Amino acid sequence: MKYIQILISFFLISCHPIFCNWDRGYEKIEKKININKIIGTYKIKNKKINFPNEIKLSKNGKYYISDTINTFFNNRGKWIHFYNNEENIIDLETKVVRFETKGNNYAILFSIGDPDNCEGIIYIKE
Numbered sequence: 001m002k003y004i005q006i007l008i009s010f011f012l013i014s015c016h017p018i019f020c021n022w023d024r025g026y027e028k029i030e031k032k033i034n035i036n037k038i039i040g041t042y043k044i045k046n047k048k049i050n051f052p053n054e055i056k057l058s059k060n061g062k063y064y065i066s067d068t069i070n071t072f073f074n075n076r077g078k079w080i081h082f083y084n085n086e087e088n089i090i091d092l093e094t095k096v097v098r099f100e101t102k103g104n105n106y107a108i109l110f111s112i113g114d115p116d117n118c119e120g121i122i123y124i125k126e
């Protein structure tokens with residue numbers, strides 16, 4: 001009975017859901033990925049209001065984000081890829097995002113707002 005009370009208490013004090021659906025099926029790439037696999041154009045998976053349709057990462061370390069409507073994104077700048085012994089990360093100057101895979105598709109995953117809300121946007125490489 002005591003274990004059940006502890007488990008219930010955990011769920012009541014935590015505002016974060018156990019599973020988030022927006023990034024379901026995407027997996028960390030558990031080794032540093034070659035930069036040539038990152039370079040390219042990424043299209044938004046599900047169009048959301050006020051979010052750009054595509055992101056382009058160029059070999060010279062610059063990015064371009066189409067139709068930037070809000071202040072969440074700079075529409076151009078420099079990007080850097082790094083691996084932190086756990087996952088591949090892309091730094092877009094104002095936002096650090098995850099670089100993951102689902103099957104044979106590479107994707108950039110943006111977490112949006114409070115992590116407790118479990119919201120995000122996915123851009124898939126063409």
